[in-house]
Amino acid sequence: MSLKAFHLLFVTASVLLALGLAAWGLDAYASRGEGGVLVLGLLSLLFGAGLVLYGLKVRTKLKGVGAR
Helix, strand or coil: CCCHHHHHHHHHHHHHHHHHHHHHHHHHHHHHHHHHHHHHHHHHHHHHHHHHHHHHHHHHCCCCCCCC
């Protein structure tokens, strides 16, 4: 597996984990009403969105790298 493929796989896994944590935090806030999990959910959602933008930028930047 190339470094490019590993990087994109790692970014994808990080996005999924961040969005999963955001879903859990927002669901926990809806059921318990605790402010801490709301902040956790919103920050995770923000980081997940940032990672998506980062992944798209890296994919376009590395488009020609490793092509044979």
